[in-house]
Amino acid sequence: MRIPKVAIVGRPNVGKSSLFNWLIGQRVSIVDPVAGVTRDRVTFLLDLNPEDDEPQYIELIDTGGIGIVDEDNLSEHIEEQINIALQTADIILFVVDSRSGLVPLDEEVSVRLRRLGSPVLLVANKSDNERDERNANEFQRFGWNVITVSAKQKRGRVNLTEIIKENLIANDLLHENKSRVVEPMMKLAIVGRRNVGKSTFINTLLNEDRVITADLPGTTRDSIDVRFDLDGREFIAIDTPGFLRRKGVKSDLQFYSTNRAEKSIHRADVVLMFFEACSQIQTLEKQLLGFIREEMKPCIFVVNKWDTMVGQMPTERWAEYIRETFPDFRYAPIAFITGKTGKNIKMTLNHAQMLFNQSTQRISTAQLNKLVTAALDNNPPPLYHFHKPKVYYTSQVAIAPPTIVLFSNMPDAFSAQYQRYLVNFLRDELPFAEVPIRLIIRKREGNTKEKELS
Numbered sequence: 001m002r003i004p005k006v007a008i009v010g011r012p013n014v015g016k017s018s019l020f021n022w023l024i025g026q027r028v029s030i031v032d033p034v035a036g037v038t039r040d041r042v043t044f045l046l047d048l049n050p051e052d053d054e055p056q057y058i059e060l061i062d063t064g065g066i067g068i069v070d071e072d073n074l075s076e077h078i079e080e081q082i083n084i085a086l087q088t089a090d091i092i093l094f095v096v097d098s099r100s101g102l103v104p105l106d107e108e109v110s111v112r113l114r115r116l117g118s119p120v121l122l123v124a125n126k127s128d129n130e131r132d133e134r135n136a137n138e139f140q141r142f143g144w145n146v147i148t149v150s151a152k153q154k155r156g157r158v159n160l161t162e163i164i165k166e167n168l169i170a171n172d173l174l175h176e177n178k179s180r181v182v183e184p185m186m187k188l189a190i191v192g193r194r195n196v197g198k199s200t201f202i203n204t205l206l207n208e209d210r211v212i213t214a215d216l217p218g219t220t221r222d223s224i225d226v227r228f229d230l231d232g233r234e235f236i237a238i239d240t241p242g243f244l245r246r247k248g249v250k251s252d253l254q255f256y257s258t259n260r261a262e263k264s265i266h267r268a269d270v271v272l273m274f275f276e277a278c279s280q281i282q283t284l285e286k287q288l289l290g291f292i293r294e295e296m297k298p299c300i301f302v303v304n305k306w307d308t309m310v311g312q313m314p315t316e317r318w319a320e321y322i323r324e325t326f327p328d329f330r331y332a333p334i335a336f337i338t339g340k341t342g343k344n345i346k347m348t349l350n351h352a353q354m355l356f357n358q359s360t361q362r363i364s365t366a367q368l369n370k371l372v373t374a375a376l377d378n379n380p381p382p383l384y385h386f387h388k389p390k391v392y393y394t395s396q397v398a399i400a401p402p403t404i405v406l407f408s409n410m411p412d413a414f415s416a417q418y419q420r421y422l423v424n425f426l427r428d429e430l431p432f433a434e435v436p437i438r439l440i441i442r443k444r445e446g447n448t449k450e451k452e453l454s
Contacts, residue, residue, distance in 0.1 A: 004091070006058050006090065008060070008095060009085065011067055012065025016125075019149070044060050045057055045059060092119065096139050098126045123147050126150060185353070185356070188269070188352055190240060191264070191272070192302075197305055201272075223240050230353075240260065269400065271298070272348070273289065273300065277318070296401040301334045302335050304339050306336040307341070315336050319334050331434050335351065362399060368395065371430070374429075381418055389413035401438050404438070406422075409443070
């Protein structure tokens with residue numbers, strides 16, 4: 001289904017990312033006083049009718065500042081991403097700064113947009129009060145009506161969205177968008193330390209330069225949601241900034257990037273944990289795996305750039321290295337890929353879909369009780385204060401992760417070691433072989449109506 005695209009553009013530091021976050025109601029783009037924070041195209045599906053039964057979706061696109069001189073010499077790549085956004089946009093929001101007023105770079109941007117011939121809405125941001133709104137009138141000379149807003153003070157949002165909607169209707173772009181957008185089957189977070197090839201993996205997956213790649217650490221700063229199609233099904237891949245150890249975070253920008261990576265794991269269905277084939281596992285990767293374990297997300301260990309190790313090391317040796325380093329993740333599958341060429345990428349995505357399916361399975365209470373009975377018979381729990389702990393029944397109460405509650409008269413009798421035994425026993429017998437399982441043991445007093453499992 002064709003979804004209209006609305007691109008936010010302008011010179012650096014006029015508040016494009018603040019406007020983007022304000023319109024969508026979430027902190028997706030990083031906002032920082034330093035110019036040039038946004039590099040890639042950051043997108044979000046925005047419903048212009050959030051309180052209506054008939055949604056009107058647009059794809060809102062945040063871009064880097066036009067004319068930015070990037071500190072890492074990525075200006076050309078940033079410009080390429082801006083140009084793609086401009087060429088594909090159905091409507092352009094040209095953002096200017098009411099407080100700073102008109103500057104020569106605004107003139108250059110206006111000339112560039114006029115050449116495109118696309119519908120342009122001139123948005124004067126930072127119109128925090130009536131005086132700022134009066135100052136915004138000088139932008140009338142560009143020939144477009146000025147729409148005054150303030151992302152910071154939350155002024156003018158309804159007016160701006162209504163004008164966007166009117167322009168889409170006037171350009172016959174909204175009539176195709178009456179049906180509800182198909183929800184993606186799975187959200188896939190791509191995580192790892194800096195420069196392990198996460199963005200290259202995304203670009204190869206899409207067969208286009210969707211995110212900026214360069215041979216320097218920290219190229220990606222925002223978490224970027226990218227929709228893709230696999231065998232007729234919609235998915236979302238989340239490209240995340242390179243993870244930093246907590247004490248390695250030295251600036252607000254690094255803090256927000258690391259925070260975005262953690263949030264991406266939280267909202268993902270499956271996580272692809274990237275390693276570089278020619279590098280040793282580092283402390284920050286252990287820290288990142290600790291966060292994945294806390295969130296109890298299905299995970300695939302992805303050893304990237306495997307072409308650099310062909311003939312030097314067998315895959316079994318690297319797999320053993322991972323298993324020894326992360327014994328708590330022995331159930332997680334391992335994939336060896338070359339992101340640059342696409343080798344084994346589709347196989348990895350298919351395996352990720354299998355993990356997603358595993359994590360959403362439900363098992364009947366009868367089947368669970370039968371298996372727990374077998375586990376208790378095979379290896380009974382030890383006596384606790386000279387008393388035998390009893391188990392009355394077991395039930396699955398949630399999915400993603402599969403959550404199993406076991407009711408007993410003495411929950412404290414089940415040590416961490418014995419709980420691991422139960423989880424591993426269930427994993428071997430249930431369709432949860434490669435995903436985390438949450439086991440909860442609750443107190444339940446026995447009575448004449450409830451019998452012990454045996």
